[in-house]
Amino acid sequence: MRKAEIIMHEIPAGELLENENGYVFRYYEEYLKIQDAQPVSLTLPVCNKAYESKVLFPFFDGLIPEGWLLDIAKKNWKINHRDRMGLLLACCHDCIGAVKVIDKTDE
Numbered sequence: 001m002r003k004a005e006i007i008m009h010e011i012p013a014g015e016l017l018e019n020e021n022g023y024v025f026r027y028y029e030e031y032l033k034i035q036d037a038q039p040v041s042l043t044l045p046v047c048n049k050a051y052e053s054k055v056l057f058p059f060f061d062g063l064i065p066e067g068w069l070l071d072i073a074k075k076n077w078k079i080n081h082r083d084r085m086g087l088l089l090a091c092c093h094d095c096i097g098a099v100k101v102i103d104k105t106d107e
Contacts, residue, residue, distance in 0.1 A: 002085050003107070007100040008040050015104070018085045022054040040099055056084040063092045063099065 002018040006025070011034070014027040025044060031037055032048055039046045041059035051057065064087045065073060073079065079086045092101035 001105075002089065003104045004085075004089055005102040005104045006040055007102060008038060009098050013037075013040055016057075016060060016088075016101070018056075022052065023056055023085075024050050024052050025057060025060075026050040038098075056088070060084075060088055060092075060101070063095050063101065064088055065091055 001020075004016045005012055006014045006016055008031075011031065012028060013031045014025060017024045027037075027046055027048070029048070032046065037046050041057075043059055044051055044057065055061075061084055064070065064084065069091075070081070070087070073087060073091050074081055077086075077090045079090055081087070088101055089103040089105070092099075093103075094100065
């Protein structure tokens with residue numbers, strides 16, 4: 001199972017897990033307690049339920065680079081273009097915008 005911590009405006013917001021059934025995203029309880037906590041995406045509103053999907057959530061998939069930058073990432077890290085979680089973990093630590101993805105697989 002692979003795991004990522006999702007950071008929103010430099011605040012740990014939740015975790016994204018990849019398991020044998022697909023993907024699960026949930027906000028941290030501490031993040032839910034923040035007044036006016038912003039969602040990481042409009043498609044993933046702030047709430048205490050876990051979101052589940054058989055494919056990588058479109059918001060997170062959209063963070064993965066495209067074109068020549070994706071080609072560089074695939075070549076340098078030898079990641080298959082179909083391994084969307086692998087690409088997300090490798091390429092999205094320092095994204096443009098409010099969200100960062102930190103690989104927590106080994107923790």
